[in-house]
Amino acid sequence: MPTIAAMPAYNEARSIQNIIIACKEYVDDVVVIDDGSSDNTAEVAEAAGAYVVKHPQNMGYGAAIKSCFETARNLNARRMVIIDSDGQHDPAEIPKLLKPLEKGIDVVLGSRFIEGNSERIPAYRKIGMKVLDIATNTVGGINVTDSQCGFRAYGKKAIQNIRVDSDSMSAGSEILMEIADNNLQFEEVQVNCSYDVEDSSTQNPVSHGVGVLIAILKDMEFRRPLYYFTLPGAIMGGIGLFMGLKFLQDFYLGESLRFGPTLLMMLLTILGMFMAFTGIILHAMSRMIKMR
Known part of the structure; x- marks a missing residue:
């Protein structure tokens, strides 16, 4: 050889x-x-x-x-x-x-x-x-x-x-x-x-x-789906959650909710959660494939 x-x-x-x-x-x-x-x-x-x-x-x-x-x-x-x-x-x-x-x-x-x-x-x-x-x-x-x-x-x-x-x-x-x-x-x-x-x-x-x-x-x-999906998803979801809490505080103090920021908060939260769970699922699948 x-x-x-x-x-x-x-x-x-x-x-x-x-x-x-x-x-x-x-x-x-x-x-x-x-x-x-x-x-x-x-x-x-x-x-x-x-x-x-x-x-x-x-x-x-x-x-x-x-x-x-x-x-x-x-x-x-x-x-x-x-x-x-x-x-x-x-x-x-x-x-x-x-x-x-x-x-x-x-x-x-x-x-x-x-x-x-x-x-x-x-x-x-x-x-x-x-x-x-x-x-x-x-x-x-x-x-x-x-x-x-x-x-x-x-x-x-x-x-x-x-x-x-x-x-x-x-x-x-x-x-x-x-x-x-x-x-x-x-x-x-x-x-x-x-x-x-x-x-x-x-x-x-x-x-x-x-x-x-x-x-x-x-x-x-x-x-590395946890880096690609879960990490940015968690950040986006966290921002959306923070915005939601802030809006609830403002609403409790008598301020009205604005449509644009409220929609953005909902999108960030939903998309962030989706990305985070997608990363977790892909990570679990990749580990199962490697264990075969």
């Missing part, structure tokens, strides 16, 4: 050859997922000796990650490292990610923050990363220091059990939730990331971060 390095690639003909050659020093095979590139990424990768899987069109980062796992299963891989194809990650750090797998760890997560080496990361990126970390940890029930680092290693059990559904950049967070759902053991190791790589990203980091955050919050509806 081989150890493979897999990399999503979209228009990376300029850099991918060097990355493949460097990865080959540490793994048995290199897999490139050509996500509908318009340049000759696939041809360059094949010439460098990589096993290339081609998407007919650009389907997104998540779709490429999904193909990485599917290909690893098809190749009966024992271990898989996923690394960027643009040169942001250093292939020389692959052994660092593979080592914990030998002692029974299922997933090794690269982190840029374990040793506090974040000086080179732009401030706006660090703020966005921290927001996504908090959201991912809250929704996924997992505690990691760098939820958005794509430099990771997976053992056999993780390769077989992790299923990626999202086609977007939120796939990295989805994998962390899959780790928690499948009770996989994970460990973080310090990795470095280069931010001075030319054309290292095809997507604006702000729009990318917002898109990932929206996807995570949508997932909260199913994974």
Whole structure:
């Protein structure tokens, strides 16, 4: 069973050859997922000796990650490292990610923050990363220091059990939730990331971060219904109840009830109670499903 390095690639003909050659020093095979590139990424990768899987069109980062796992299963891989194809990650750090797998760890997560080496990361990126970390940890029930680092290693059990559904950049967070759902053991190791790589990203980091955050919050509806429904419902119901008590006090003192505020109070109370009970029911259902 081989150890493979897999990399999503979209228009990376300029850099991918060097990355493949460097990865080959540490793994048995290199897999490139050509996500509908318009340049000759696939041809360059094949010439460098990589096993290339081609998407007919650009389907997104998540779709490429999904193909990485599917290909690893098809190749009966024992271990898989996923690394960027643009040169942001250093292939020389692959052994660092593979080592914990030998002692029974299922997933090794690269982190840029374990040793506090974040000086080179732009401030706006660090703020966005921290927001996504908090959201991912809250929704996924997992505690990691760098939820958005794509430099990771997976053992056999993780390769077989992790299923990626999202086609977007939120796939990295989805994998962390899959780790928690499948009770996989994970460990973080310090990795470095280069931010001075030319054309290292095809997507604006702000729009990318917002898109990932929206996807995570949508997932909260199913994974954390108490946060998504019950908490805001309880707040709304509490406001409605407070307004109702205030209106009753005013009415007792001789003031007349106004239609608009009274209607708002009723809506807040009813909608809040509905949301709160919906969250409780969904939470109970999710617990029953997990216990099966």
